[in-house]
Amino acid sequence: MWIELTITRMKGFSRLTTIKDALNTFYETVHLERMPAETLRIISCLGRVLADDLTCPRDVPPFDRSAMDGYAVRAEDLYAASDTNPVVLALTETPSSIDSPPKETLNRGEAMKIATGAPIPVGASAVIMVEYTEETGPGKVEIHRPVTPGENVSARGEDVKAGQPILTAGSFLQPQDIGIMAALGLSEVSIVCRPRVAVLSNGNELVDVGIETVPGKIVDSNRPTILSLVKASGGEPVDLGITSDDRDLIAQKISRSLDSVDMVLVSGGTSVGEKDLLPGIVNSLGKPGVIVHGVAMRPGRPVALCALGLKPILLLPGFPVAAMMAYDVFAEPIMLKLMGARSRAHVRPTLRAAALRRVPSITGTRSFVRVLVMKKDGRTVFEPLRATGSGIISSMVRANGMLVIPENKEGVEEGEEAMITLLRPLEEDMMQ
Numbered sequence: 001m002w003i004e005l006t007i008t009r010m011k012g013f014s015r016l017t018t019i020k021d022a023l024n025t026f027y028e029t030v031h032l033e034r035m036p037a038e039t040l041r042i043i044s045c046l047g048r049v050l051a052d053d054l055t056c057p058r059d060v061p062p063f064d065r066s067a068m069d070g071y072a073v074r075a076e077d078l079y080a081a082s083d084t085n086p087v088v089l090a091l092t093e094t095p096s097s098i099d100s101p102p103k104e105t106l107n108r109g110e111a112m113k114i115a116t117g118a119p120i121p122v123g124a125s126a127v128i129m130v131e132y133t134e135e136t137g138p139g140k141v142e143i144h145r146p147v148t149p150g151e152n153v154s155a156r157g158e159d160v161k162a163g164q165p166i167l168t169a170g171s172f173l174q175p176q177d178i179g180i181m182a183a184l185g186l187s188e189v190s191i192v193c194r195p196r197v198a199v200l201s202n203g204n205e206l207v208d209v210g211i212e213t214v215p216g217k218i219v220d221s222n223r224p225t226i227l228s229l230v231k232a233s234g235g236e237p238v239d240l241g242i243t244s245d246d247r248d249l250i251a252q253k254i255s256r257s258l259d260s261v262d263m264v265l266v267s268g269g270t271s272v273g274e275k276d277l278l279p280g281i282v283n284s285l286g287k288p289g290v291i292v293h294g295v296a297m298r299p300g301r302p303v304a305l306c307a308l309g310l311k312p313i314l315l316l317p318g319f320p321v322a323a324m325m326a327y328d329v330f331a332e333p334i335m336l337k338l339m340g341a342r343s344r345a346h347v348r349p350t351l352r353a354a355a356l357r358r359v360p361s362i363t364g365t366r367s368f369v370r371v372l373v374m375k376k377d378g379r380t381v382f383e384p385l386r387a388t389g390s391g392i393i394s395s396m397v398r399a400n401g402m403l404v405i406p407e408n409k410e411g412v413e414e415g416e417e418a419m420i421t422l423l424r425p426l427e428e429d430m431m432q
Helices: 018-029 175-184 223-231 249-255 278-285 320-339 394-398
Strands: 006-011 014-017 035-041 070-073 087-091 110-114 126-129 133-137 139-144 165-167 189-193 195-204 236-243 262-269 290-294 306-307 311-316 350-355 367-378 379-385 401-405 417-424
Touching: 014 018, 018 290, 018 306, 018 320, 070 087, 087 401, 110 165, 110 320, 165 350, 195 223, 195 249, 223 236, 223 262, 236 249, 249 278, 262 320, 278 290, 278 306, 278 311, 306 394, 311 320, 320 394, 367 394, 379 401
Parallel strands: 087 110, 195 236, 195 262, 262 311, 350 379
Antiparallel strands: 006 014, 035 189, 070 110, 070 126, 087 139, 133 139, 290 306, 306 311, 350 417, 367 379, 367 401, 401 417
């Protein structure tokens, strides 16, 4: 059964908004501006977002150069060369090397010794590899095969031509991007500043990592997880610690952080129970306050998208897996918008796999199902994990894939193929 649904009702919420509508409503309400830029040396730019389009300032390579060790020649001198009929050329006195470019023109019947990367002398049209040559006496080299014009020569601008676009603003810079910047002679570039993202955990029951728990207390796993997610997304995490279920303390933590951060993430206390104080607290601190509360997704339904002025405030569910899903769906895209990024920092690979058993879903809700992907009888298949409650964080460790079932689908049938996003590489792929 296929249906179209933008808003649905669910116990505890007057309405649930679809993920798409939730993001659109948030962006229509809060007009986010890109973070300012800073100039950094290229060696410090890995994983950062490029602020401006990058255009090649010069040809790379800047001159015709040899791609091999050998001899620069005129190709027409060697058209008849062979093992049985070698051609003997006169060696010029000055070889061409990277640190000593040639100063003389290569004439007909001459060859010049040349190193890999060295400039091609004027008059030469090719390079013969040293393997096909033999110096037979003072000032002479015997060549045993022909070459074509341009053979073993890297032409000026062959890699990149002056004025050619290289990278676009909003690109997360990877090692190869740093390499081409160096090749272009760029020592520094303009980079988008990292958004500072405050992370706060709420709950009387929470204690910090390393503190011994007693009955009624649990270790706060959300904060270390979310702090790590912020860093992986390209942001600068700011740890606000843990607050108890105290309105004044929570309000104080949030309001004080706004002077020094660009975004706030709070986990816990965001549902509709008696102790879920966060939505009311945010509304009491200013406008626009809570923009969307309750989203048609599972897990992650109690997430709230809020703002104070132009500062995004996201209230994430208290259960660890639900908090991670809400972060992935809402917090990271908002962070990327703040950075002007064109894609996620880490693009996860996807593959198609067949379901080993039926995976049900609720129409009107987007389901994020943790699955185990494997190879079986030559096929790529998957099955959902048995224990997948939103509080079972170990399911995110055991799963190597995520199945997303859209709002208008009742589930995935046994044997049906679906697109899986890999959370970890398949073990056999890592061994190849």
